[in-house]
Amino acid sequence: MAITDYFPMLSGLLPKQLRPPAPRYATPSGSPVAGLVAEFGDVSSVCRAGESVRDAGYTKWDLHSPFPIHGAEQVMGMKRTKLPLAVGVIGLSAAGLGWLMQWWMSINYPIVVQGKPPHAWQPFVPIIFESGVLISAFAALIGMLSLNGLPRPHHPLFNHEPFLDASNDRFFIYIEALDPKFDPQKTRDLLTKGGASRVDLVEDL
Amino acid sequence: MSSIHPDQYVSDRLAGRGAAAAGYAPPDPGDGSLIEDPAVRAPLVLNNRSFGEVTEIICGYAEKAPGKWWMPLFAIAGLAAATGTLMIAYLIITGVGVWGLTNQVDWAWDITNFVFWIGIGHAGTLISAILCLFKQKWRTAVNRSAEAMTIFAVICAGMFPAIHVGRIWFIWMVFPLPNSNSIWPNFRSPLLWDVFAVSTYFTVSLLFWFMGLIPDMASLRDRAHKRMLASKRRAEKPRLGDVIRAYVFGMLSMGWRFSSRHWHRYEVAYLILAGLSTPLVLSVHSIVSFDFATSVLPGWHTTIFPPYFVAGAIFGGFAMVLLLLIPAREVFPNFRDFLTLRHIENMAKILLVTGMMVGFAYSMEFFIAWYSGNEYELSVFLNNRANPAKAPYWWAYWTMISCNVISPQVFWFRKLRTNPLVVWIVALAVTIGMWFERFVIIVTSLHRAFLPAEWHMFHPTPVDVLTFVGSCGIFLTLFLLFVRFLPVFAMAEIKAVLPQAHRHDHDDDHHDDHHGEAH
Numbered sequence: 034m035a036i037t038d039y040f041p042m043l044s045g046l047l048p049k050q051l052r053p054p055a056p057r058y059a060t061p062s063g064s065p066v067a068g069l070v071a072e073f074g075d076v077s078s079v080c081r082a083g084e085s086v087r088d089a090g091y092t093k094w095d096l097h098s099p100f101p102i103h104g105a106e107q108v109m110g111m112k113r114t115k116l117p118l119a120v121g122v123i124g125l126s127a128a129g130l131g132w133l134m135q136w137w138m139s140i141n142y143p144i145v146v147q148g149k150p151p152h153a154w155q156p157f158v159p160i161i162f163e164s165g166v167l168i169s170a171f172a173a174l175i176g177m178l179s180l181n182g183l184p185r186p187h188h189p190l191f192n193h194e195p196f197l198d199a200s201n202d203r204f205f206i207y208i209e210a211l212d213p214k215f216d217p218q219k220t221r222d223l224l225t226k227g228g229a230s231r232v233d234l235v236e237d238l
Numbered sequence: 239m240s241s242i243h244p245d246q247y248v249s250d251r252l253a254g255r256g257a258a259a260a261g262y263a264p265p266d267p268g269d270g271s272l273i274e275d276p277a278v279r280a281p282l283v284l285n286n287r288s289f290g291e292v293t294e295i296i297c298g299y300a301e302k303a304p305g306k307w308w309m310p311l312f313a314i315a316g317l318a319a320a321t322g323t324l325m326i327a328y329l330i331i332t333g334v335g336v337w338g339l340t341n342q343v344d345w346a347w348d349i350t351n352f353v354f355w356i357g358i359g360h361a362g363t364l365i366s367a368i369l370c371l372f373k374q375k376w377r378t379a380v381n382r383s384a385e386a387m388t389i390f391a392v393i394c395a396g397m398f399p400a401i402h403v404g405r406i407w408f409i410w411m412v413f414p415l416p417n418s419n420s421i422w423p424n425f426r427s428p429l430l431w432d433v434f435a436v437s438t439y440f441t442v443s444l445l446f447w448f449m450g451l452i453p454d455m456a457s458l459r460d461r462a463h464k465r466m467l468a469s470k471r472r473a474e475k476p477r478l479g480d481v482i483r484a485y486v487f488g489m490l491s492m493g494w495r496f497s498s499r500h501w502h503r504y505e506v507a508y509l510i511l512a513g514l515s516t517p518l519v520l521s522v523h524s525i526v527s528f529d530f531a532t533s534v535l536p537g538w539h540t541t542i543f544p545p546y547f548v549a550g551a552i553f554g555g556f557a558m559v560l561l562l563l564i565p566a567r568e569v570f571p572n573f574r575d576f577l578t579l580r581h582i583e584n585m586a587k588i589l590l591v592t593g594m595m596v597g598f599a600y601s602m603e604f605f606i607a608w609y610s611g612n613e614y615e616l617s618v619f620l621n622n623r624a625n626p627a628k629a630p631y632w633w634a635y636w637t638m639i640s641c642n643v644i645s646p647q648v649f650w651f652r653k654l655r656t657n658p659l660v661v662w663i664v665a666l667a668v669t670i671g672m673w674f675e676r677f678v679i680i681v682t683s684l685h686r687a688f689l690p691a692e693w694h695m696f697h698p699t700p701v702d703v704l705t706f707v708g709s710c711g712i713f714l715t716l717f718l719l720f721v722r723f724l725p726v727f728a729m730a731e732i733k734a735v736l737p738q739a740h741r742h743d744h745d746d747d748h749h750d751d752h753h754g755e756a757h
Contacts, residue, residue, distance in 0.1 A: 075738065076738065076739060076740065076741055076742075077741045077742050077743040078743075080741050080743070081743060095497045095498060095499055096497070096498040097495060097496045097497055097498065098496060098498060098501070099289060099293075099453075099457075099496060099729075099730060099733055100453075100501075100730040100731070100733040100734040100739060101498070101501035101502070101504065101505050101730070101734060102498065102501075102739070102741075103734075103739075103740060103741075104741065105498040105501065105502065106498075106502055108498075109498055109499070111498075111499060111502055113506075114502060114503045114506050116503055116506050116507060116510070117506060117510060120510050124514075134414065135425045138414055138422035138423070138425065139422070139425055141420070141422060142420060142421055142422040144424045144426075146424065146426055146427075147426060149426065156425060156426040157425060159431040159434065159435065159521065159525055159528075160425060160430075160431060160434045162517075162521060163431075163434040163435055163438040163518075163521070164434070164438075166438055166442060166514050166517070166518050167438040167441060167442065169510070169514050170441070170442040170445050170446070170511060170514055170515075171445065173445075173507045173510040173511050173514070174445050174448070174449055174507060174511070176507070177449070177503045177504055177506070177507035178492060180503050181497075181499070181500040181503055181504075183492040183493055183494065183500070184489075184492035184493050185492075185493040186488055186489065186492075186493040187493070188493060188495055190495055191463075191495070194464070194467060197460040197461075197463055197464050198460075199460075199495065199496045200293075200453070200456050200457040200459075200460040200461075200496060201289065201290055201293045201457065201460070201461075202288065202289035202290040202293065
């Protein structure tokens, strides 16, 4: 996920190391190639093809399906996300801050009710819990989106009309041209052999 | 495990073959989802729908104009909502005296409505969070609409405490905001806990609902985009509705592109939110009950309140889910493929269980009032509530008992709990009963407290009534807009529980629960 995915106009300003690599291939019309996308009709064939792509050593590729496929993690050789750890740390800190807020405000403006000491922790428990939950929920949603590099309304795949059926009933494997193992012909052969009903070049417009 | 396709099963039964011919009369499978044969896995979606059909049917509700019923219903709901809004404006301009409140009964319909609405919301969270943790796959048919209901109900609920404070321009003082007097809220007050609990509950429910909607809104976006491309090819101007949908859903769906790497984190985040919402929903209604339980008023000061309120909330919430979705089965084409008789039966069983829990709580309250030897407590139950000879509100108490305890007992009979009309009537009774439960708790305890000289009856004014009607109008308006413009079912989740959503090419022996009816 690079900043230039969002703001391509910035790439000229960035130092060389941070610039996106120049496209290696171009389509017959002259646009850079973003990758190859293969279409499949059912879960079993896309999973089988996915396993062959994984075993061929590709790293910059993805499997698109209208719903989460059970076992896609193994098919793609994905590592488990660190999201729960992040949410846990953020949530516990928020709960702690909730406690700190109540403690400080109760000391700062002591209200004498029920004859209890102003810093007693017991009545703070509900709000400690609520602040932890509230911030954890934000952390889970925002963390999920940002680890996914979303929101990102533009992506080369959206220019490929058949891909719009990924939200309906079709399955796709997309291999980026930036993958070190990418080769227009060999990658296409791999996907065709994997049982794709069609394989297309995706242009980076 | 050998299994038979449900259609096969039904045709065998009709033809007198199979189990039926062997002298065993299995229970009526209804629409096919009520099969009780352990060899057959009841289908979650009827008529063998393909992925494409699921998309087509569910997006169709959000894209095509609904039937002729929608506009008149929307007009009525909108009128009620507008009336309620006017009443609130009148209240703010004039003061809380426009309600029937007195020095003795200083909480009445306002807090009754608050607890009623917030309770209704709880079924949505129960379905989306607790049933998710228990891996109850039938929840996929009801979670989206129940979560929407949660949000709309909490909007209605949050309104009442805000307007009942009287000088609403000071409402910001419930939040710990820095101010020139250096005054901070009283963190030992359950009323303040309530502010935090309800606002957290609303926010978390909204986030949960929104996250579930992201992939489905992306489906709507892609369909609108495809239609725009098609009209471009025909050299026509694209329809305005499609342009708006493509842009609005394009923004809201965050550029979701159905990537498996994204789905992985999405499912983890979903599970985290479910795990967070489960204790949250239990805490919210417990804290609402603390508003009463921590006071010294007889009839309120009881330790049974938190579990009793939570059970009542789930009870009332499921009744509302059934109240809304059973008519939806009638008016939307193919709705019954997703919301089968088994879903209705399952929810009727939950009504029965939670109704019994509530009934147990009613009797236990009564028992403790006697057993504790606290004569004020017992007097509230006998002389304020139950005894028709002495309690002026006996009718409210007995309405509550007959609606909440007696009416769900019909669900002991399979024939009755699988009959949508019967279930709908009971759900209506339960909704009424749960409103009366809160009325009984609040008003009958308050109207005759320790000092007989202060005893007062509560008489609602038209403003009381119209504000409540208005909150129902707001709820219904929002729900009608939801069924018109958003997917009423969680499409991606429904597709994932279809039998063809699983790999069939390798021997995954450990995934027995994946084998749907298509085997």
